[in-house]
Amino acid sequence: MDPKAIDEIIQHRRTIKPPMMSDAPVSETDLRGVLDSARWAPSHGLTEPWRFRIFRGPARQKLADAMATLYQTTMPLDQQKPEKLEKMRVMPLKAPVVMLVWMARQPNEKIAELEEIEAVACAVQNMQLAATARGLGTFWSTPGFLYTPEMNAWMGIGAKDRCLGIFYVGHPANPDEWPKGRRQSLDDKIEWVDA
Numbered sequence: 001m002d003p004k005a006i007d008e009i010i011q012h013r014r015t016i017k018p019p020m021m022s023d024a025p026v027s028e029t030d031l032r033g034v035l036d037s038a039r040w041a042p043s044h045g046l047t048e049p050w051r052f053r054i055f056r057g058p059a060r061q062k063l064a065d066a067m068a069t070l071y072q073t074t075m076p077l078d079q080q081k082p083e084k085l086e087k088m089r090v091m092p093l094k095a096p097v098v099m100l101v102w103m104a105r106q107p108n109e110k111i112a113e114l115e116e117i118e119a120v121a122c123a124v125q126n127m128q129l130a131a132t133a134r135g136l137g138t139f140w141s142t143p144g145f146l147y148t149p150e151m152n153a154w155m156g157i158g159a160k161d162r163c164l165g166i167f168y169v170g171h172p173a174n175p176d177e178w179p180k181g182r183r184q185s186l187d188d189k190i191e192w193v194d195a
């Protein structure tokens, strides 16, 4: 294996939001490849708590309608912004593939909830990297209503399951304008303890 290959994908991965995605469909092969990478994420006790509900084509309208309603019903009136509401209405229609990603809580609750959430985050990162390797952009979006009981009710999932993201996948409208990343220095984040 060439470690440079994975380093390059990790560093090249960027958030590409739906307005910057083209209408071009994501091939079944690419989408399957991206989803399959999620399956290989680690999970404590091999619970594999990741779940995906995938919206394509006209089904995206259902999600857009639900997002607008959830925004309006869960956000206090004085904090609602018309431009945010409009985003909810149109965002899912601007990416060829939109999925809800959630954590399915094991009935025996043996593994800490935090670890189950972490496992799903690993699965999402795998998908982001697998998408990058295929020239696809992704956007992990987390509007506040995701974490509400109203969201679980709309999805029809258990009270202890947790929706963790709306995940958009699509080809960048202009691959030559792939966004530049920026990060702080590694030295600010690590402590070496050698003795």
Ligand SMILES: Cc1cc2nc3c(=O)[nH]c(=O)nc-3n(C[C@H](O)[C@H](O)[C@H](O)COP(=O)(O)O)c2cc1C
Pocket (backbone or CB within 6 Å): 013, 014, 015, 016, 140, 141, 142, 143, 179, 181
């Ligand atoms: C758990 C999680 C939730 C996120 N939620 C949002 C979000 O709701 N809205 C948004 O604009 N970006 C969201 N992002 C994306 C970050 O803004 C993005 O990763 C960051 O700006 C760095 O850019 P990059 O992904 O291109 O490196 C989220 C990222 C993570 C890991």
